[in-house]
Amino acid sequence: MPIACFGEMLWDVLPTGKQPGGAPLNVAVHLHNFGLEAHIISRVGHDDLGAELLAFVESKHISTRYVQQGETHLTGVVKANVSNSMEVTYQIVKPVAWDYIQYNAALSELVQQADAFVYGSLAARHAPSRETLYRLLQQASLKVFDVNLRPPHYSRDVVSYLLNQADIVKLNHHELEEIMGWFSVSSDEATALRWLAERFQLQAVCVTKGADGAALWVDRQLYSSPGLVVQVQDTIGSGDAFLAALLRGWLAGQAPADYLAFACAAGSLVASCQGATPPISEADVLALAATSAT
Numbered sequence: 001m002p003i004a005c006f007g008e009m010l011w012d013v014l015p016t017g018k019q020p021g022g023a024p025l026n027v028a029v030h031l032h033n034f035g036l037e038a039h040i041i042s043r044v045g046h047d048d049l050g051a052e053l054l055a056f057v058e059s060k061h062i063s064t065r066y067v068q069q070g071e072t073h074l075t076g077v078v079k080a081n082v083s084n085s086m087e088v089t090y091q092i093v094k095p096v097a098w099d100y101i102q103y104n105a106a107l108s109e110l111v112q113q114a115d116a117f118v119y120g121s122l123a124a125r126h127a128p129s130r131e132t133l134y135r136l137l138q139q140a141s142l143k144v145f146d147v148n149l150r151p152p153h154y155s156r157d158v159v160s161y162l163l164n165q166a167d168i169v170k171l172n173h174h175e176l177e178e179i180m181g182w183f184s185v186s187s188d189e190a191t192a193l194r195w196l197a198e199r200f201q202l203q204a205v206c207v208t209k210g211a212d213g214a215a216l217w218v219d220r221q222l223y224s225s226p227g228l229v230v231q232v233q234d235t236i237g238s239g240d241a242f243l244a245a246l247l248r249g250w251l252a253g254q255a256p257a258d259y260l261a262f263a264c265a266a267g268s269l270v271a272s273c274q275g276a277t278p279p280i281s282e283a284d285v286l287a288l289a290a291t292s293a294t
Contacts, residue, residue, distance in 0.1 A: 001115040002037040007123030009042035010076030020056045029277040030244035043068040043097040049075040073097045099126035120148040147171035169205045193217035225260045228268035228292045237276025242267035265289040
């Protein structure tokens, strides 16, 4: 069964030029890299940038059936600041085409059939896409929330609602600290992950910590995996590769410690490459993990 990824599909503008991006698109590409069928639900403009994005998606052997096109708004663009390779920051233009994803029967059918529905907070910044997301969430079987806070494009109320809808949550350590501050709860990972799982009735919650690896709370148990030592090119897309790898292991019924370690290796591998969606494979990730273990 397919995995549906909902939200932004855009161009990251870097000092070296532009590259395709947007967390849902990156996750979909990496899911495909790991052998799963993934679909992207998004919207682009009837413009050259939109046509180039559609061509990129097709080049990655992912269907563009669920990517809408509109005349009114331009294809999304984000200006990425990579002066600090460990902490990329973004200036996100608005409003753009992916702010206006329209609900329709085809999207409903896809989400109902999908093994998992992946979504983030950024696509909920504007009412049209947010309303479509809320409707699709009511039809999804496994809801995976990639928190992805991008100031000032979110609110506590919307993020809390999206947490309430989720089955699995992935966030980074900065996001964990901020969200726990909203609820006046310690951001210590063992305390915070357990609290989030119980408060929002989550099947699993995972925090990524950059070079320090990740921690996962699942089945009332905390798992940790260290980061892998790599020469970092940039961290764009590393969290998206991590999520795709984590979801691959979850759906395959693997042991949590195994799929968490694989996810950390996947994120590290992408960070060692330039760009968000380098052509990595499961074998490449396993090779890096094996090298790091010796």
